[in-house]
Amino acid sequence: MRSYSAFAVAREAARYHMGWERAWASPEPKKKYEVIIIGAGGHGLATAYYLGKNFGITNVAVIEKGWLGGGNTGRNTTIIRSNYLQDPSAAIYEKARSLYETMSQDLNYNVMFSPRGVMMLAQTQHEIRGYQRTAHANALQGVTTEWISPGRVKELVPIINLDGPRYPVLGALWQARAGTARHDAVAWGYARACSDMGMHVIQKCEVTGVRQEGGKVTGVTTTRGDIGCDKLGIVVAGHSGHVADMAGFRLPVESVALQALVSEPIKPCMDVVVMANTVHGYMSQSDKGEMVIGGGADGYNNYTQRGSFHHIEETVRALVETFPMISRLKMLRQWGGIVDMTGDRSPILSKTPLEGCFINCGWGTGGFKAIPGSGWGMAELMAKGQSPLTDAFSLDRFKEGRFIDESVAAGVAH
Amino acid sequence: MKPASPFLELEGNPKVPVTFDGDVFELPLGANLAAALLAAGVQVFRHTPVSGAPRAPFCMMGACFDCLVEIDGVVRQACMLEVTQGLCVSRPGTGEATDATE
Amino acid sequence: MQQNDLIVIGAGPAGMAAATEATSHGLTVTLLDEQPRAGGQIYRDVDRVADKRGDILGKDFTYGRTLTGGLRASGTTHLTGAMVWSIEDGFRVSFTKDGRAAQITGSHILLATGALERPMPVPGWTLPGVMTAGAGQILLKQSGVLARRAVLVGSGPLLYLIAAQMVRAGTPPMALVETQTRGDMARAMRDIGGAMRGWPYLVKGVRMLATIIRARVPRYVGATDIAIEGRAQAEAVTFNVAGRAKRIACDTVLLHHGVVPNTQAARSLDVPHRWDDGQQCFVPELDTWGGTGVDGLFIAGDGAGIGGAKVAEMAGRIAAIRIAEAVGRLTVQQRDARAAPLLRSRASDNAIRPFLDKAYPAYQPALTPEDATIVCRCEEVTAGDIRRYAGLGCLGPNQTKAFGRPGMGPCQGRYCGLTVTALLAEANAQTPEQTGYYRIRPPLKPVTLGELAMMDTPEPDAAE
Numbered sequence: 001m002r003s004y005s006a007f008a009v010a011r012e013a014a015r016y017h018m019g020w021e022r023a024w025a026s027p028e029p030k031k032k033y034e035v036i037i038i039g040a041g042g043h044g045l046a047t048a049y050y051l052g053k054n055f056g057i058t059n060v061a062v063i064e065k066g067w068l069g070g071g072n073t074g075r076n077t078t079i080i081r082s083n084y085l086q087d088p089s090a091a092i093y094e095k096a097r098s099l100y101e102t103m104s105q106d107l108n109y110n111v112m113f114s115p116r117g118v119m120m121l122a123q124t125q126h127e128i129r130g131y132q133r134t135a136h137a138n139a140l141q142g143v144t145t146e147w148i149s150p151g152r153v154k155e156l157v158p159i160i161n162l163d164g165p166r167y168p169v170l171g172a173l174w175q176a177r178a179g180t181a182r183h184d185a186v187a188w189g190y191a192r193a194c195s196d197m198g199m200h201v202i203q204k205c206e207v208t209g210v211r212q213e214g215g216k217v218t219g220v221t222t223t224r225g226d227i228g229c230d231k232l233g234i235v236v237a238g239h240s241g242h243v244a245d246m247a248g249f250r251l252p253v254e255s256v257a258l259q260a261l262v263s264e265p266i267k268p269c270m271d272v273v274v275m276a277n278t279v280h281g282y283m284s285q286s287d288k289g290e291m292v293i294g295g296g297a298d299g300y301n302n303y304t305q306r307g308s309f310h311h312i313e314e315t316v317r318a319l320v321e322t323f324p325m326i327s328r329l330k331m332l333r334q335w336g337g338i339v340d341m342t343g344d345r346s347p348i349l350s351k352t353p354l355e356g357c358f359i360n361c362g363w364g365t366g367g368f369k370a371i372p373g374s375g376w377g378m379a380e381l382m383a384k385g386q387s388p389l390t391d392a393f394s395l396d397r398f399k400e401g402r403f404i405d406e407s408v409a410a411g412v413a414h
Numbered sequence: 415m416k417p418a419s420p421f422l423e424l425e426g427n428p429k430v431p432v433t434f435d436g437d438v439f440e441l442p443l444g445a446n447l448a449a450a451l452l453a454a455g456v457q458v459f460r461h462t463p464v465s466g467a468p469r470a471p472f473c474m475m476g477a478c479f480d481c482l483v484e485i486d487g488v489v490r491q492a493c494m495l496e497v498t499q500g501l502c503v504s505r506p507g508t509g510e511a512t513d514a515t516e
Numbered sequence: 517m518q519q520n521d522l523i524v525i526g527a528g529p530a531g532m533a534a535a536t537e538a539t540s541h542g543l544t545v546t547l548l549d550e551q552p553r554a555g556g557q558i559y560r561d562v563d564r565v566a567d568k569r570g571d572i573l574g575k576d577f578t579y580g581r582t583l584t585g586g587l588r589a590s591g592t593t594h595l596t597g598a599m600v601w602s603i604e605d606g607f608r609v610s611f612t613k614d615g616r617a618a619q620i621t622g623s624h625i626l627l628a629t630g631a632l633e634r635p636m637p638v639p640g641w642t643l644p645g646v647m648t649a650g651a652g653q654i655l656l657k658q659s660g661v662l663a664r665r666a667v668l669v670g671s672g673p674l675l676y677l678i679a680a681q682m683v684r685a686g687t688p689p690m691a692l693v694e695t696q697t698r699g700d701m702a703r704a705m706r707d708i709g710g711a712m713r714g715w716p717y718l719v720k721g722v723r724m725l726a727t728i729i730r731a732r733v734p735r736y737v738g739a740t741d742i743a744i745e746g747r748a749q750a751e752a753v754t755f756n757v758a759g760r761a762k763r764i765a766c767d768t769v770l771l772h773h774g775v776v777p778n779t780q781a782a783r784s785l786d787v788p789h790r791w792d793d794g795q796q797c798f799v800p801e802l803d804t805w806g807g808t809g810v811d812g813l814f815i816a817g818d819g820a821g822i823g824g825a826k827v828a829e830m831a832g833r834i835a836a837i838r839i840a841e842a843v844g845r846l847t848v849q850q851r852d853a854r855a856a857p858l859l860r861s862r863a864s865d866n867a868i869r870p871f872l873d874k875a876y877p878a879y880q881p882a883l884t885p886e887d888a889t890i891v892c893r894c895e896e897v898t899a900g901d902i903r904r905y906a907g908l909g910c911l912g913p914n915q916t917k918a919f920g921r922p923g924m925g926p927c928q929g930r931y932c933g934l935t936v937t938a939l940l941a942e943a944n945a946q947t948p949e950q951t952g953y954y955r956i957r958p959p960l961k962p963v964t965l966g967e968l969a970m971m972d973t974p975e976p977d978a979a980e
Contacts, residue, residue, distance in 0.1 A: 022909050067915050074918055184918040203911065264489060264926065264962065265463050267507075288921075289463070309602050309610055309619075309958065309968070317969040327966030328487045332926060335957055420645065420767035422687060424660035425568065449659035457644050457749050464896040468748050470644030472893070474651035475557050476550055476599075476961075477632055477778070479926035480642075480893060488964055494599075496552060 004108055023109075023188060024068075024195035029202050032228035033061045035382065036220060037235055038207050038243060040064035041073040042183075042368065043360055044235035045190035045201070046375020047382070052197040054376070055383040060199040061229075062191075063222060065206040069187025072237050072367055075337035077260050077282060077294040079273050080369040081118040081178035083145045085134050086404045088392035089346060090141040093366075095389060096373025100181060103372060109189030111181045112287070118178035118273040119153065121322070123167045127278060131173035138175075145175045159269050164321040167279060180273060180284055186371060210247040210357070217247070217356040231382055232357045238338025240361035249353045252343060252398045253362050257336035259296070259312050263329040265289030279318030283326075291326060293319065294365075339364050344403035349378050349390035358382050359395070419455035432501045434483075441497045448474060448481045448492035451503075459483055459492060460505050482506050520546045520622035521843050522836070523609055524592075525600050525781065528556020529825045530817025531628030532583040534832035535592040541840035546620055547587070548598040548611055554584045556630055557650065558825045561658040572684045573657060576720075576825070583829065602958035603785055607812065610958075610971070617967040624812045624839045627782055628832060631775035631818035634797070634878060635931045636670060637885045640744030641771065642893055649772030653678045662687045663768035667753045669742060670773040671696040672876040673717075676724040678770065683731040691764050692728065693755055695773060695879040697738040704875035714868030736762065740881070744769050773879045776934065777819045783956035785810055791949040794873045795822055796883065797934060798953055804859070805838035806831055814839065823866050830862040883938050891939070892932040894925020902936055906943035913937055913954045926962050929954045 012020060035051060037044045040062045051057040064070075080100050082093035099106075100113050122128045131147060138145040150162050153172050162169040191201050202224070209221035210232065219228035234243050238255045265288050275282035280296030295315040312334065320327045342348060342362040347370070349360050360378045363370060377389030392404060427442035434456055441450040448471045451459070458468040459481050471481040474493045481492040484506040492503070522538050524531045527549035535547045555562045559580025566578040587594060595613060602610040603625060610619045633648040640646065649668060655661040662682060666689045668675050679689050704711075711718060728735070739755040745763075746752070752765045776797035779789060787808040789798040799821040806814040814835040817828035834855050841851040885891065887900030897920050905919040913936050916922050922936055923929035929936075933954050941951040 017904060020904075020908060022907070024909060026909060067911050069918065070915065263965065309604065309971075313968055313971050313973075316965050320965055320969040327964065327969060329965050330489060330926070330962035331959055331965055331968060332962050333924065333928075333957065334959060420664055421655070422662045422664050424662065424685065446659050449655050449661045452655070453659070453661045459644075462894075462896060467642065467896070468644050469642065469893075471647060472642075472651060473633065473648050473931075474654040477927060477930045478893065482926070494550060 004110075023192040024201050026203065027200045029061060029063075029200065029205065029222070029224055029227050032219070033200070034059035034229065035231045035233065036060070036227060036229040037062045037233040038220070039071070039235040039237070040068040040187070040191065040201055040203065041071045041235065041237060042069065042186050042190065042371035043237070043363070043374050043378070044233070045187055045194060046371050047233055047235055047360065047378040048194045048199055049190045050376045050379035051383060052194065052199060054379055057383060058197045058199055060194070061227065062194065062199065062201045063205050063207060063220070063227070064201070064203045067203050068191050068201060069184050072337040072339065073183055073187045073371075075260065075335055076183060076368040077284065077292050078180040078183045078368060079118060079178075079275070079282065079284070079294075080113070080181060081175050082143050082369070083118075083120070083134055083138055083173055083175045083178070084406055085137050086346075086406060087141060088404055089406055090138065090143050092373045092377060092389050092393075093370055094141070094143050094373075095376060096370045097178065099372035099376065103181075103186070103189065107189035107193050109185065109192055111185040111189050113179065113181040115177045115179040116272050117156070117174065117176045118275065119148070119156065119172040119174045120275045120277060121153070121169050122171045122173070123169060123276060123278040125170075128170055131171070134173055143175075144177060145173055148172050148174045156272050157270055157274055159323055159325050160274070161322055161324055167276070167318055167321055169322065178273070183368060190375075207243065207246070210243070210354070212248070212354055215355055217354050230356060233360060233378065233382055234357065235360045235378070237361060237363065237367060238340050240340045240359065244352070244359065247352065247354050247357050251348070251359070251361065251395075253340040253348070255338050255340050258294070258339045258365050259334065259336045260292070260294045261312065261331050261334035262286070262293070263291040263326065264332050266291070266329065269325070276319065276322060279315055279322075281315040281319045283319060283323065290332070291329060339367070341365075343398070345406040346404035347374070347393055348395055349374065349381060350394040350396075351381070351385070352395065419453055420457075421453045423453045430497065430499045432497060432503060434503045435505050443497055443499065445497045446493060447483075447495040447497055447501070447503070450497050451492060458505075520544050520620060522546075522624045522626060522839055523548065523607065523620060523622035524626045524628055525549075525603075525609070526556060526628035526630055526817070526819075527551065527554040527587070527594065528558060528628055528630050528817060528828065529580070529583055530630075530819075530828035530832035531556065531626070532587045532832070533829040534626050534628060534816060534836040535594070536583070536586040536590040537833040537836035538840060539590040539592050541836075541845040543840060543843060543845060546593040546595060546622065548595050548600050548609065550597065550599050552597050554587055554594065554596070555580055557654065559583065560654055565657060565660070569657070569660060572681055574681070577657070599961055600781070601960050601963045603781060605785070605810075612963055612967050615967065617963060617971040619971065619973050624814065624842065626806070626832070626835050626839070627813070627815045627819055628817045628828070629778045629781050629819045630828075631822060632778045632930055633772060634774045634776045635935055636771040636773050636879065636882045637889050637891050637899070637935055638742045638744065638771070638882055639886070639889050640746060640750065642890050643744055643746045643750045644748065645746065645750030645767055646744055646769045646771065649674055649678050649770040650775070652768070652770040653681065656681060656685065663770070665690055665766045666768040666770055667691050667693060667764050667766045668770045668772070669693045669695075669739075669753060670771050670879060672772055672774050673721060673724075673872065674775070675772050676721065676728060679733060680724040680727040683727050683733065688731045688733050689770075690766055691734040691736065693739045693742065693753060693764075694735060694737045695739055695742070696876050700877055701875050704871050707871040707874060710867040710869075711871035713864055714871075717868045742879070742881070773882060774876065775818065775822055777821060778930070779819065780928065780930065780956050780960050782808065782815055782819065783953065784958055784960060785813060787813065787815070789953065791947065792821065794870060796878050798948075804834075806835035807838065812842075823862075823869065827862055827865045830858045830865070834858050834862065883935070884942050885935065891935045892922035892925065894927050895921040895923075897922040897932070899935070899939055902939040903943050906940055910940070911944070912952050913940060916940070923954045928956065928960070
């Protein structure tokens, strides 16, 4: 695998970029692997990558129904932050955020991590209390966040209107080292690194069944034939319930479409990420100049990867009050991603009733930011049977009542 | 001053002043805005946000979005608009559309 | 708000005929169209300009007044200047009119969104002064604006029609640079049987050509290596014909090599499409009536597959009759009796198509252009870029968006979709069908966030 460098970029620029080789191989599936990961999104690929990097397990296949990074990895609004309330959440999200800081170097692939700062606007008295509490909790957890005044909000975001009649800005929770990254590049970087370690990333291969013998997983059936494995990781976000069904167990998740939209490109006007959770909206400006706007989840469960306008209209109406200038911007594209939400708005990284089968799901609306932390913990869980990052997120917690309530910090997922 | 136009107008409707990028043109009232600007000699309607290349109307039926102009802060298709009295049109500069001080 | 029995989108021949037919059976019909006046592209602004320029544009154009007149008298609610940007299942149609967004609901939808010119990416096709031939014709039809020094490039009946119209208007084109070859015509002769059934079209074609020849407009047949020169504006067309390089200086270049169905709205509703090898484009899968796989959703006109204005008109009426039966205004027997003559004459009007498709095929080098040619006009992505993405492992059109943004600009893939599919199919050794097409989502056209925020929603929403 060629290493990317400034020299290579200059050389290729001089010859119309025709010399780049494929960043990942497209192999035919083998009969058997030590580990199969279902889902070549960020979480699945990161899991495979850390299995190889941290535990030397490289006899791995990542199987994908579509193409890599084509699900929620390619559909989210790329926000990375770790200002959660509960200790287990702060631990895994902060692990992820810190891994993002060095990801480009680690993968030798530019994921364009931009620590531009993320603020969560407090627009009700309830939110003021909630975010101040989060700021205290973060201080104890070693996550650097602060409660900032409306004046400071205006300094950071000059285009904001603090005095909206329905949604005034009363302050914000500010995490300066949070930010964004290029979503596709995260999937591509991990895929390239996995491929480099000899792992197989197999696209256009849909899993149609999970094979088992005596309560233990033995492989999967796919549209490209049967593939055996000793361990199976299910990392399929919105389709988790469906694949878990094949493996013979049920999950406490529901799937809903989460919506996002982008505007036409404009000159740079906002260099931080703003989240307005009361109105289920968040906004940042992309490198291209488009305003990227995330909306709320649909009010009902479904699997359609498109939004419904009478729902997103609410979000946009409120955002226009807070950002009057965007009202004249054209919405160019709008889409949905299927997210899987748990009752406590925290993920599931866990062993399952099927021996050798592990699940990573339930990230709800916040999966992208967690990718490296999730992959790190999931790899440890699959390699060693347990991980300090994932222990609290086991399936058992729903039986035992150990909920990790993140309905405030998770933002729009309520 | 009306520049020489590659286009010929077959008829002469009553004209009204329309500003395009600072210049005032006399355009036929009620005419298709893109057609009227072309006939008036406007050759470049906008520059692309990617490379800054010049563009002008291409499909004249609202499909290609190459005739984009800016009116009242909104970027719109000239071929889908009609000439009205006192219309003020400009080339869409990425960003002029939005005034942060609103 | 009242629920419509039928919402028709597009006021061209199919849409106008369908709305008129449907209201005649007592259906409540709303017709939405982007243009300020009915007519679609083929009869663009016919009511205003038929008297002024009917002699130039010809009888086939002024005939459009029959349809606009019928529509006006029909009792259809015709919302003009209404840009539809979303159609949701059920059906809820969102549109913007006069700077305000609104929604209406209906139990049936007829998409009559017509055709787009087949993209013709040749070097220089993004320069100001280069337009589709259809655009040149729209300028003439609607606005009486004519290019003084124009070269028409490509192939097909529309190229002759606009040339003949320009001749009649007193400003003939400087030249016709035609890409079809004598061999294409020879191959087409195998379908002459069908063509003879459509003899009125042949007669019209011969007349148009006679007009062009009488005006001594130079014709170059079998042109290859077509490119447009110019820095800030088109300055000349260059090409090869019979092994000789030619250059014609001009101000305006009008491109045309056929039209293809505008499938954006149908695709946004997940209507299955198939690749049509004869017409080199995707067409929606439809039953005899124009019904799609989506319950209550119909398609008529060129959006259903290219057939021309008369076929569109008949298809619009056929779909309306089927919908009238579906809402209980006609019995099945009445429906069949009323539709039978229309179905027969539609078949006869369609008979000439295989001949035309073969005689005037698409210009191959514009289907899979050379590397340096821009394919996606909005995001300025070249054919070489698309091939390079395929080389890096890009499997389909939707994935190209992640690699380099083609199809993500304001036109939303209308003018690059088919080319991107063709390039990927070639690079990955697949058929266009296997390669597929962009996934189209609302907004079908960009809408301002302010309009979205202030949208008027129908009553049922208030109860949610």
